[in-house]
Structure formats: C-alpha cells, structure tokens
Amino acid sequence: MSSAEKSNLHGDRPAAASKQGMEDHKELATFAFQRTRMPIVVADAREPDYPMVLANDAFLDLTGYSADEVLGNNCRMLQGEHTSRTAVAGIRAIIAEEREGTVEILNYRKDGSPFWNQLHLSPIREDDGTLAYYFASQIDVTELRKVQTLEEAEHRLLLEVDHRTKNVLAIVDSIVRLTRADNVAAYAASVQQRVQALSRTHMLLAENGWQEASLREIVALQVSVFGEQNVEIDGPSIMIPAPSVQPIGLAIHELAANAAVHGSLSRRGGALAISWRREGDGIFLEWNETGGDGRQVAERTGFGNVLLGAVLERQLGGKITREWKEDGMSLSVELPSLDRVGRELKSNP
Incomplete structure (x- = not known):
C-alpha cells in the first residue's frame, strides 16, 4: 500500500493534495530550520568523520563562521586549547553508541573567543533503522553557568x-x-x-x-x-x-x-x-x-x-x-x- 493510500485510509486529503502538502511541508521545514533562533547543524553519519551538511543562520551567528567554512567539516573545528578531553570523550561515546545525549563543552568561535556550549545530539535514522545523520543543537550557556555556579555555591553552603x-x-x-x-x-x-x-x-x-x-x-x-x-x-x-x-x-x-x-x-x-x-x-x-x-x-x-x-x-x-x-x-x-x-x-x- 502506498503512503498516499495509507493517508486516504486514515481520512486525510487525496493523493494529489497530499503530494502538494508534502512539498509545502518540506519547504516549511527548510524555512523553519534556517530561521529558528536555536543554533543547529546536521552531520552526515554515512560519510567518514561525520561532516556537517546543514548549518542554520543561528549557528553561523553563534560561531562567526560562514557556511562555506562550516559545511564539509567536522564539529570538532569548534574545539580549542582548553576544551575538556573528558567532554570530548563523552561526545565520542554518544556517537559510538548511536544514541541521544547532551554534553556541556567549552567551544571557540572563529575569532577565538570561548563559549560554553550545551550540545544536544540526536540520531536520525533511515526507515530500516540505519543511522543516516546526527542532528546537533547548541545553546550558549556561558552566562547561565556563571549564575548557576554562584547559586549552587550558596545553596551548598547553606544546606x-x-x-x-x-x-x-x-x-x-x-x-x-x-x-x-x-x-x-x-x-x-x-x-x-x-x-x-x-x-x-x-x-x-x-x-x-x-x-x-x-x-x-x-x-x-x-x-x-x-x-x-x-x-x-x-x-x-x-x-x-x-x-x-x-x-x-x-x-x-x-x-x-x-x-x-x-x-x-x-x-x-x-x-x-x-x-x-x-x-x-x-x-x-x-x-x-x-x-x-x-x-x-x-x-x-x-x-x-x-x-x-x-x-x-x-x-x-x-x-x-x-x-x-x-x-x-x-x-x-x-x-x-x-x-x-x-x-x-x-x-x-
């Protein structure tokens, strides 16, 4: 049974309208990916070294790199002198086990300025379960960490x-x-x-x-x-x-x-x-x-x-x-x- 037939079986629009809807959906998804304020990249898990194949505007704004500088490279380009090797090992473990996970890591922008990155990794699979891509979202938590550090220190001292x-x-x-x-x-x-x-x-x-x-x-x-x-x-x-x-x-x-x-x-x-x-x-x-x-x-x-x-x-x-x-x-x-x-x-x- 085709996907269009399955859609009709569930009371959705007819095949021709569903096809147009899918095209609209893809266009809207692409637009949303590019315009969302959360920095996002997608890496190709089928290629050696997981090169980035998509990067939205928010990611480029956060890191200071252009699309040409980012696409085709691995995310490790954001690592620097003081990036924790323990955090890198945590990322490596998530990818090796093809699972979802979050790691906080010290990254660097193109101009060399550091920022604390709350990196969330999520696998994207083919219909047969084969790993195809890794979806990676970033949140700059530099200021949040400063506040949390002060609050946690006070909390521990009091309790x-x-x-x-x-x-x-x-x-x-x-x-x-x-x-x-x-x-x-x-x-x-x-x-x-x-x-x-x-x-x-x-x-x-x-x-x-x-x-x-x-x-x-x-x-x-x-x-x-x-x-x-x-x-x-x-x-x-x-x-x-x-x-x-x-x-x-x-x-x-x-x-x-x-x-x-x-x-x-x-x-x-x-x-x-x-x-x-x-x-x-x-x-x-x-x-x-x-x-x-x-x-x-x-x-x-x-x-x-x-x-x-x-x-x-x-x-x-x-x-x-x-x-x-x-x-x-x-x-x-x-x-x-x-x-x-x-x-x-x-x-x-």
Whole structure:
C-alpha cells in the first residue's frame, strides 16, 4: 500500500493534495530550520568523520563562521586549547553508541573567543533503522553557568554545613591542592570535572539515606558518563559504608576518565573489564584495559596516579598494584575493612 493510500485510509486529503502538502511541508521545514533562533547543524553519519551538511543562520551567528567554512567539516573545528578531553570523550561515546545525549563543552568561535556550549545530539535514522545523520543543537550557556555556579555555591553552603560535609570538603581540598594545570582555564575545568564526580556519589548517598551504597552502583554511575559500550562490570553485591563511598567514586571516575581520554576506551576495539570480590573483611577490585597503549597511558596520567594514591592508599588505607602493557593496563586495588575505615574517618574528619 502506498503512503498516499495509507493517508486516504486514515481520512486525510487525496493523493494529489497530499503530494502538494508534502512539498509545502518540506519547504516549511527548510524555512523553519534556517530561521529558528536555536543554533543547529546536521552531520552526515554515512560519510567518514561525520561532516556537517546543514548549518542554520543561528549557528553561523553563534560561531562567526560562514557556511562555506562550516559545511564539509567536522564539529570538532569548534574545539580549542582548553576544551575538556573528558567532554570530548563523552561526545565520542554518544556517537559510538548511536544514541541521544547532551554534553556541556567549552567551544571557540572563529575569532577565538570561548563559549560554553550545551550540545544536544540526536540520531536520525533511515526507515530500516540505519543511522543516516546526527542532528546537533547548541545553546550558549556561558552566562547561565556563571549564575548557576554562584547559586549552587550558596545553596551548598547553606544546606550542607554539618558532619556529612566534613569528608566531602576534605576530598575537595585534596582535589584543589593536587590538581596541576598550565593555565587557569584548564585548572578550573580539571577541578570542576572531579567535583562533579564527587557530586554524583553525593547524590547517590542522599538517595540511600546517607547509610551506604552498592559498589556496583558507584562503579556504573561513574563509568556510564563515558559510555557503556565495550565495558564489562562484574562482581558480587557489596555495600560500601557512607564515609568510603565518595573516595571510591572519585577514584573510579579518575580511572574511567583516563581510559576514555588516553586508554582503551579512546581507541576503536578497546575494552574495559571491572570486577571485584571479597577478601576477608576487605575488597579486591580489578581494572583491566585492553586495546590501548599502556605505556603511553602511563606517561600521560600523572595526576591520576597522585589522586588514586591520595584517596585509595592514604585515605582508605588500600594498596594499588599497576601493570602497564603494550596492549593495555591492569590495576588491582586491595581495600581493608571499610567498616573500620569508616569509623576512623568519622572520628577523625
């Protein structure tokens, strides 16, 4: 049955009128795409490197580029010196999994001026389900972020000045002191990403009444930010006491970010396996990456190693063992009785 016949079956206009209506619809859609105030581009997923094939006037106004400069190029042309590689890894994960998603990323206009871009990606598929295009809308949230940062800082200060924040503030203090960067923008982005990881476990604890949290939930929560493709998570049900949840969550985030930016998840065909088991009163966690250059990762993850040592070894009393390989990296973490550690953290915040 033709589409026109289906239209008639549902009581729509006859075939000739429907055909004219379709032409009008296409023309109106094109007009709406070009004239909408939201910056929008469409990238061709069937071509290598996803070149942009449509860009509306709002996008050109936002970025300062002309249509000739944009069309045929990848959206990464908006990235610059201080664009977070973690945010780029998040975009890469969305595209690799052919799903819808939103990422906030620092982009640059043609004149070099930066802006915070709330990028929303949505796949467009053929009738048979094959990915054809990616629809990408942008919102300049630079000013909004400034306001939100002030409001969030005030909100946290007013609501969280109690015993629960002592452990959180100690970790934030460690993040601020240990973070290293060549410039203020990169330093701020690095701190922000790690504080956001801390916030995710903070919310998980709040949902669980500040008692404890599942190790599986902690791991999945941090790793899912970078995509779940080629990631295997396996282990028995283990509940982590509240004082240890945020240090473990921060450590998992750091490992996942390193894997997404430098390690196995940054390469086609790379894979990550995370598992754990009980060891007496303690926990033994294994992190195995394959398909990446472990030696290269070792050279690029200096801060990651420092942070892992700070939260897992010095704060939780654990032991970390690393093995760098030509095709990946293996890391083992032995954690002592977290109930005992939790009691110590409460008595010595």
